[in-house]
Amino acid sequence: MAHDFRMPSLGPDMESGTLLEWRIKPGDEVRRGDIVALVETDKGAIDVESFAAGTVEKLLVAPGTRVPVGMVLARFSGAEVQAAAAPEEAAPAAAARAEQSPALAEPAAALAAAATASAPAQRQRISPAARVRARQLGIDPAQVTGSGVGGAVTLEDIARYAAAVAASPPPAEPARAAPDMRQVIARAMTRSKREIPHYYLSLTCSFLAARTWIEQYNAGVGIQGRLLPSALMLKAVALAAQAMPEFNGFYRDGQFIPSASVHVGMAIAMRGGRLVAPAILDAGTKTIDVVMSELRDLTTRVRAGHMRSAELTASTITVTSLAEEGVDLIVPAIYPPQTAIVGFGSILERPWIVNGTVRPAPLVTITVAGDHRVTDGRAGARFLAYIRDALQAPQRL
Amino acid sequence: MLAVNEIPVPARRVTYREAVREGLRAALLRDPKVFLMGEDIGRYGGCFAVTRGFLEEFGEARIRDTPLAEAGFVGAGIGAALGGMRPIVEIMTVNFSLLALDQILNTAATLSHMSGGQFSVPLVIRMASGAGRQVAAQHSHSLEGWYSHIPGLRIVTPATIDDAAGMLAAALACPDPVIIFEHMNLYNMQGELTEAAAHVDIERAAVRRPGRDVSLITYGASLYKCLAAAEELATREVEAEVIDLRTLRPLDEPAFVESVRRTHRAVIVDEGWRSVGLAAEVGMRLMERAFYDLDAPVQRVCGVEVPVPYAKHMEEAALPQVAQIVAAVESMLAHGA
Numbered sequence: 001m002a003h004d005f006r007m008p009s010l011g012p013d014m015e016s017g018t019l020l021e022w023r024i025k026p027g028d029e030v031r032r033g034d035i036v037a038l039v040e041t042d043k044g045a046i047d048v049e050s051f052a053a054g055t056v057e058k059l060l061v062a063p064g065t066r067v068p069v070g071m072v073l074a075r076f077s078g079a080e081v082q083a084a085a086a087p088e089e090a091a092p093a094a095a096a097r098a099e100q101s102p103a104l105a106e107p108a109a110a111l112a113a114a115a116t117a118s119a120p121a122q123r124q125r126i127s128p129a130a131r132v133r134a135r136q137l138g139i140d141p142a143q144v145t146g147s148g149v150g151g152a153v154t155l156e157d158i159a160r161y162a163a164a165v166a167a168s169p170p171p172a173e174p175a176r177a178a179p180d181m182r183q184v185i186a187r188a189m190t191r192s193k194r195e196i197p198h199y200y201l202s203l204t205c206s207f208l209a210a211r212t213w214i215e216q217y218n219a220g221v222g223i224q225g226r227l228l229p230s231a232l233m234l235k236a237v238a239l240a241a242q243a244m245p246e247f248n249g250f251y252r253d254g255q256f257i258p259s260a261s262v263h264v265g266m267a268i269a270m271r272g273g274r275l276v277a278p279a280i281l282d283a284g285t286k287t288i289d290v291v292m293s294e295l296r297d298l299t300t301r302v303r304a305g306h307m308r309s310a311e312l313t314a315s316t317i318t319v320t321s322l323a324e325e326g327v328d329l330i331v332p333a334i335y336p337p338q339t340a341i342v343g344f345g346s347i348l349e350r351p352w353i354v355n356g357t358v359r360p361a362p363l364v365t366i367t368v369a370g371d372h373r374v375t376d377g378r379a380g381a382r383f384l385a386y387i388r389d390a391l392q393a394p395q396r397l
Numbered sequence: 398m399l400a401v402n403e404i405p406v407p408a409r410r411v412t413y414r415e416a417v418r419e420g421l422r423a424a425l426l427r428d429p430k431v432f433l434m435g436e437d438i439g440r441y442g443g444c445f446a447v448t449r450g451f452l453e454e455f456g457e458a459r460i461r462d463t464p465l466a467e468a469g470f471v472g473a474g475i476g477a478a479l480g481g482m483r484p485i486v487e488i489m490t491v492n493f494s495l496l497a498l499d500q501i502l503n504t505a506a507t508l509s510h511m512s513g514g515q516f517s518v519p520l521v522i523r524m525a526s527g528a529g530r531q532v533a534a535q536h537s538h539s540l541e542g543w544y545s546h547i548p549g550l551r552i553v554t555p556a557t558i559d560d561a562a563g564m565l566a567a568a569l570a571c572p573d574p575v576i577i578f579e580h581m582n583l584y585n586m587q588g589e590l591t592e593a594a595a596h597v598d599i600e601r602a603a604v605r606r607p608g609r610d611v612s613l614i615t616y617g618a619s620l621y622k623c624l625a626a627a628e629e630l631a632t633r634e635v636e637a638e639v640i641d642l643r644t645l646r647p648l649d650e651p652a653f654v655e656s657v658r659r660t661h662r663a664v665i666v667d668e669g670w671r672s673v674g675l676a677a678e679v680g681m682r683l684m685e686r687a688f689y690d691l692d693a694p695v696q697r698v699c700g701v702e703v704p705v706p707y708a709k710h711m712e713e714a715a716l717p718q719v720a721q722i723v724a725a726v727e728s729m730l731a732h733g734a
């Protein structure tokens with residue numbers, strides 16, 4: 001069965017990407033999960049994995065080409081598509097793209113369709129005048145949703161799309177132009193604050209037990225195996241999300257869709273003032289040492305500009321921490337279409353009353369921002385308490 | 398325009414019939430070589446009463462009643478034209494003209510070509526066409542498209558009062574045979590006859606109503622259905638441009654191509670049958686010349702492909718109607734259908 005490998009959507013605001021490098025060549029056997037290409041996006045260079053297994057038949061796009069999301073990059077023959085894994089991972093991107101292009105809204109569905117139908121893709125319905133206008137304006141008609149008879153793209157659709165593009169920041173034109181991370185963040189956060197009715201709750205708790213346990217643990221391992229507080233925080237949030245699934249998933253098309261898996265996104269600062277939140281996949285079911293090693297690996301790769309496509313699109317909830325910056329607390333904005341984000345302030349020595357006595361203790365203020373369309377403050381309070389309690393029993397993390 | 402309104406001076410309010418009559422009378426008065434020939438045009442005054450009183454005014458030599466023999470009197474007209482006269486031949490309806498088709502096609506349209514340009518045939522033939530008066534299938538057809546197929550002829554379709562009065566002079570000035578189609582539904586229509594009638598051409602199409610959203614391309618009596626449709630569309634904020642082709646051969650292609658390049662949509666309205674007709678020709682020219690400017694498939698609103706029925710309701714059902722034109726335009730503008 002033939003399979004089209006397409007430019008994936010690696011974030012809710014991604015419209016196009018530049019193919020930097022092929023990691024495959026015609027004749028290669030590709031397994032599911034293999035990295036097949038390196039793609040430059042606004043977030044940096046991403047290693048793109050394949051959802052399908054098969055033999056590479058043809059590479060259709062040359063390195064250095066900027067192509068829209070959804071465009072076919074390569075063709076595999078004898079392909080088997082793991083449809084089950086794809087939808088969840090592609091979901092956040094799909095939700096964001098839905099506004100623009102129903103045809104491309106569900107990459108996973110498209111993959112499945114490509115796998116089951118060997119017939120060539122139907123030619124886009126577009127009026128001759130619209131095609132000419134699109135070419136004049138440098139618009140790829142495949143990105144435009146048709147509103148004419150039979151779904152045909154008309155002049156009006158092109159004009160509307162052009163106006164929308166003009167209103168949003170233009171994509172970097174030259175293939176290797178510096179991606180404008182600021183604009184990407186601006187779009188995502190503007191959407192967050194425009195669409196999501198946030199509520200915020202915070203509590204302060206002792207980090208003493210956690211710190212003591214980390215010190216004991218680290219005494220027994222080499223430098224490479226040492227734990228950092230962020231691993232415990234991340235794991236605690238993962239467990240809370242497992243226990244309270246209403247905080248774990250996506251808000252799409254007017255309803256909350258919980259996710260069966262817990263993929264915790266971790267906000268990581270990159271060089272040059274960039275910020276991404278790639279996911280530790282299935283963080284709730286991984287042991288703390290695995291979470292730590294993955295976190296270390298992720299941080300290293302993010303800072304080197306090497307992320308995998310699945311990591312960028314999979315997060316079902318996000319954790320952010322400004323521990324190193326000395327802030328007391330952080331009031332974060334939810335990353336759409338997720339419905340919750342947990343912020344950790346710095347761990348600071350403060351007076352803390354234990355059994356009627358004031359003592360110095362490491363304290364951390366944890367904040368949750370929740371989507372009021374899905375949960376409310378009472379649930380948020382329980383969610384926060386779960387995280388706090390988990391941090392008080394670090395040996396169980 | 399021809400809407401019922403106050404009459405500005407010096408424009409005069411006349412019927413289409415009177416306008417045609419004024420054109421004929423002016424030609425007779427201006428040029429002694431001009432004469433009229435046809436069935437019942439003299440004593441009876443013409444079957445549509447266009448030539449009433451001409452026999453008394455101009456005499457039998459110039460207003461000649463003919464036998465019911467179309468091939469004969471059209472042939473005689475060709476001979477007179479070759480001999481230096483300026484005959485105006487009237488055929489009652491286009492249906493009867495088929496009896497003279499051999500003369501029109503094989504002789505009038507052909508002689509100039511066959512003689513290497515040595516002989517021209519400056520013949521003018523007037524005929525009534527079209528349906529809507531319950532005169533049934535043998536008197537109601539629109540065969541303008543058939544005649545427009547023939548090289549060597551010029552085909553004109555006056556739809557307005559000025560054109561009804563003025564096209565004749567231009568036709569007489571033409572060295573080649575010209576057929577003037579007068580839609581029989583128009584004879585009683587009233588409107589202003591203006592000085593512009595003295596200067597009308599038989600070369601160019603006319604924009605009868607400007608618009609930006611769709612071009613309604615038509616000729617003859619269908620012009621008024623298109624104008625009515627445009628009025629109705631305007632209430633829905635759709636601005637239709639109405640093009641009156643005026644001359645069907647040769648077609649003023651740049652005129653309607655230019656219009657469609659602006660509006661990006663076209664509906665062709667033709668009382669003639671749809672298949673292999675004039676609307677098909679106009680549509681094909683748009684494909685050739687304006688394809689990349691089209692934002693929707695070109696549409697046709699044409700006569701139903703049956704002999705025109707006698708019964709009133711069936712006759713109406715067989716002809717293009719305003720509602721159909723409006724519906725065709727709306728279907729092109731419909732979103733997400």
